Amino acid sequence: xxxxxxxxxxxxxDIRRVEAFLYRxxxxxxxxxxxxxxxxWTDDAIYWVPACDTDVDPLTRVSIIYDNRNxxxxxxxxxxxxxxxxxxxxxNLRRLISNxxxxxxxxxxGGDTDIEVGANVLVFESRARGNELWGGRITYHLRPDGDxxxxxxxxxxxVDHDKAVATLGFLI
Amino acid sequence: xxxxxxxxxxxxxxxxxxxxxxxxxxxxxxxxxYNDPAIFAxxxxxxxxxxxxxxxxxxxVPQPNDYVRKTLGLQDIIMTRDRDGEIHLLLNRCAHRxxxxxxxxxxxxxxxxxxxxxxxxRNTGELLGYPYNKGYGGKGKLDLAMGxxxxxxxxxxxxxxxxxxxxxxxxxxxxxAAAEIDRLARLSPEGEVALDAGWLQHKTKANWKLLxxxxxxxxxxxxxxxxxxxxTGSPIGALYSDASTAxxxxxxxxxxxxxxxxEFRKFAEPMRWFGTTESRVPDYVAKMRDKYGADAEQxxxxxxxxxxxxxxxxxxxxxxxxxxxxxAGECVQHSTAVQLVGAPELNKRMISQSIGSVGxxxxxxxxxxxxxxxxxxxxxxxxxxxxxxRRGVERETTDEGGFTIGTAxxxxxxxxxxxxxxxxxxxxxxESGR
Numbered sequence: 001x002x003x004x005x006x007x008x009x010x011x012x013x014d015i016r017r018v019e020a021f022l023y024r025x026x027x028x029x030x031x032x033x034x035x036x037x038x039x040x041w042t043d044d045a046i047y048w049v050p051a052c053d054t055d056v057d058p059l060t061r062v063s064i065i066y067d068n069r070n071x072x073x074x075x076x077x078x079x080x081x082x083x084x085x086x087x088x089x090x091x092n093l094r095r096l097i098s099n100x101x102x103x104x105x106x107x108x109x110g111g112d113t114d115i116e117v118g119a120n121v122l123v124f125e126s127r128a129r130g131n132e133l134w135g136g137r138i139t140y141h142l143r144p145d146g147d148x149x150x151x152x153x154x155x156x157x158x159v160d161h162d163k164a165v166a167t168l169g170f171l172i
Numbered sequence: 173x174x175x176x177x178x179x180x181x182x183x184x185x186x187x188x189x190x191x192x193x194x195x196x197x198x199x200x201x202x203x204x205x206y207n208d209p210a211i212f213a214x215x216x217x218x219x220x221x222x223x224x225x226x227x228x229x230x231x232x233v234p235q236p237n238d239y240v241r242k243t244l245g246l247q248d249i250i251m252t253r254d255r256d257g258e259i260h261l262l263l264n265r266c267a268h269r270x271x272x273x274x275x276x277x278x279x280x281x282x283x284x285x286x287x288x289x290x291x292x293x294r295n296t297g298e299l300l301g302y303p304y305n306k307g308y309g310g311k312g313k314l315d316l317a318m319g320x321x322x323x324x325x326x327x328x329x330x331x332x333x334x335x336x337x338x339x340x341x342x343x344x345x346x347x348x349a350a351a352e353i354d355r356l357a358r359l360s361p362e363g364e365v366a367l368d369a370g371w372l373q374h375k376t377k378a379n380w381k382l383l384x385x386x387x388x389x390x391x392x393x394x395x396x397x398x399x400x401x402x403x404t405g406s407p408i409g410a411l412y413s414d415a416s417t418a419x420x421x422x423x424x425x426x427x428x429x430x431x432x433x434x435e436f437r438k439f440a441e442p443m444r445w446f447g448t449t450e451s452r453v454p455d456y457v458a459k460m461r462d463k464y465g466a467d468a469e470q471x472x473x474x475x476x477x478x479x480x481x482x483x484x485x486x487x488x489x490x491x492x493x494x495x496x497x498x499x500a501g502e503c504v505q506h507s508t509a510v511q512l513v514g515a516p517e518l519n520k521r522m523i524s525q526s527i528g529s530v531g532x533x534x535x536x537x538x539x540x541x542x543x544x545x546x547x548x549x550x551x552x553x554x555x556x557x558x559x560x561x562r563r564g565v566e567r568e569t570t571d572e573g574g575f576t577i578g579t580a581x582x583x584x585x586x587x588x589x590x591x592x593x594x595x596x597x598x599x600x601x602x603e604s605g606r
Contacts, residue, residue, distance in 0.1 A: 049533065051372050052277065058527075059520055061370040062508055065533045066524070074403055074528075078535055083399040086538035129377055129545050162277060164373035164504040167541050168532040 010102045013115050019100050021142060021149045022119060026097050029171040032090045034076045037171060042143055042152040044110055045069040049156045049172060064168060086169030093170055095123040097138075106141060114141040114152050121156070123172060132166050135159035190214065196594040198587065199562035203551040206379040212500035218596050219483055220245035221335040224345040226485035226494055227251060227261060230329035231366035231511075237295060240278040243496045243504070244321065244333055250274050251331065252295040255282060259326065261333045262297045263319035273318065293318050328357045328365055330485065348575065349427040352477035356487055359476055360512035361459035367492055369523050371506045372531030378544035380484070380503040381593075383495050386540060387480040387488070388428040388585035390420055391563060396543055400535045407447070411435050416580040423575060426482030426592030428585030433474045445475025445489070446518070453517045476510070480585065482592060490522045491530050501548055505541070507531055561586045
């Protein structure tokens with residue numbers, strides 16, 4: 001038996017445990033449970049939604065979202081004021097996560113070995129403005145943490161990344 | 173002559189001219205200006221396909237034969253740089269069967285080949301060839317070309333197009349707003365701006381004029397953006413408070429600005445405008461002092477402009493917006509980070525700050541956009557019919573340059589916008605240019 005802390009190969013990860021984590025993260029985002037969602041992230045987190053160019057250096061090209069842990073916190077503090085009008089009232093949301101695959105492992109800058117996971121996502125958003133369907137490909141980096149994981153990286157490439165998209169106020 | 177004419181929304185009858193004087197008064201404008209499809213159709217002809225409209229930046233096509241797809245009004249445009257370096261705005265339409273000639277978002281090519289029947293065009297729009305040419309009597313027999321925007325000019329690399337074959341030059345159109353672009357360029361130690369960090373495209377279910385009016389509305393930031401100012405401890409809110417010494421200025425020609433310089437001069441701290449201090453960006457400040465000598469201090473204190481250039485270019489200090497209409501009730505905001513040539517220390521920060529602020533998830537612009545979209549739903553309601561733009565009209569003054577100014581929160585910019593808009597819309601279709 002291996003403990004999660006000693007995992008070094010993607011093959012040794014139980015995909016059902018990975019999926020359970022992804023579904024939990026999705027549920028917190030759908031239910032606008034900002035505290036629970038924020039608690040999933042590691043201190044070196046990156047939350048990235050690229051724009052037109054999806055494989056560029058996010059330090060030299062603009063993205064829809066490119067948040068480090070500090071900016072995730074700022075984003076959530078703003079929405080918690082209740083006066084982040086793009087999310088006040090919050091969107092009604094439900095999303096499907098599917099096609100979950102463990103893609104391998106990767107080394108974080110701090111020397112941790114994270115599990116790289118790929119999945120597809122389809123989010124149905126309802127707001128007074130109208131309804132939106134957001135499709136995308138998500139790449140997650142999960143860091144083993146006891147019996148659970150923490151999220152160190154989430155990149156969401158929207159299917160519509162090269163088109164104009166509506167306000168993306170919710171947590172995708 | 174006129175048979176029964178259906179009355180449209182209690183205003184002018186369809187087919188008869190819209191009476192803009194009855195819709196645009198000095199201190200109020202009629203709600204139908206934001207949602208009437210007939211007015212939108214007329215705006216396309218009298219504004220978007222006539223005056224100078226911002227399209228893109230020369231830095232997006234830096235090399236000969238570079239091209240990038242753009243929009244101008246509802247037109248699908250290819251902005252090309254030909255082999256001699258000249259910039260063209262081509263309509264993405266084949267002269268044969270109107271197919272779209274170019275399907276890539278950007279690239280490098282001296283020619284375009286229509287996929288439908290293989291007609292090829294030089295990146296100047298000139299027809300190069302067509303397959304099986306005997307059907308046309310041989311090579312070079314057709315007097316056809318891609319459509320192009322007849323007048324293309326640029327200012328500090330900002331490329332504008334005008335569909336009017338003649339009329340005022342770009343510099344005449346920019347008028348006093350040109351000095352604001354100068355101010356932006358002067359923040360580069362090489363005097364040059366680039367807009368090469370890509371564009372965010374934000375779909376907005378609102379009339380484009382709601383955006384143009386909001387860009388220099390200094391009344392809303394404390395309310396719409398209070399959430400982010402409070403969380404980050406941003407000093408921006410104070411610039412738009414009742415106590416601010418900043419000025420809203422009607423620059424003429426529909427252009428307006430929030431001139432924040434009085435506030436920055438008060439503190440007289442270099443780089444305060446950028447939310448930092450000179451010790452945090454030492455290389456930049458040193459290069460600026462090298463380049464501008466005694467003037468550097470003032471440039472570094474006064475910072476970047478906040479200017480709305482009619483009808484669609486908004487420079488918000490370190491971000492640039494290109495607003496393009498889609499219909500009476502929809503538009504797209506294209507936004508990017510300003511990049512100052514020779515200022516790598518600032519450029520990365522400007523990209524990071526822009527990502528945080530603008531675009532579909534921006535912590536500022538997503539809230540502005542929510543307001544635009546709620547305004548648009550509001551104008552569908554039957555009364556009070558009018559939108560009020562009188563704020564500060566009683567305390568307007570004229571500055572030493574002869575421009576009308578008001579306080580930081582006054583609706584001086586909106587009144588300037590509407591006065592110019594009315595002038596354009598009241599012209600008949602045959603007049604050129606301005």
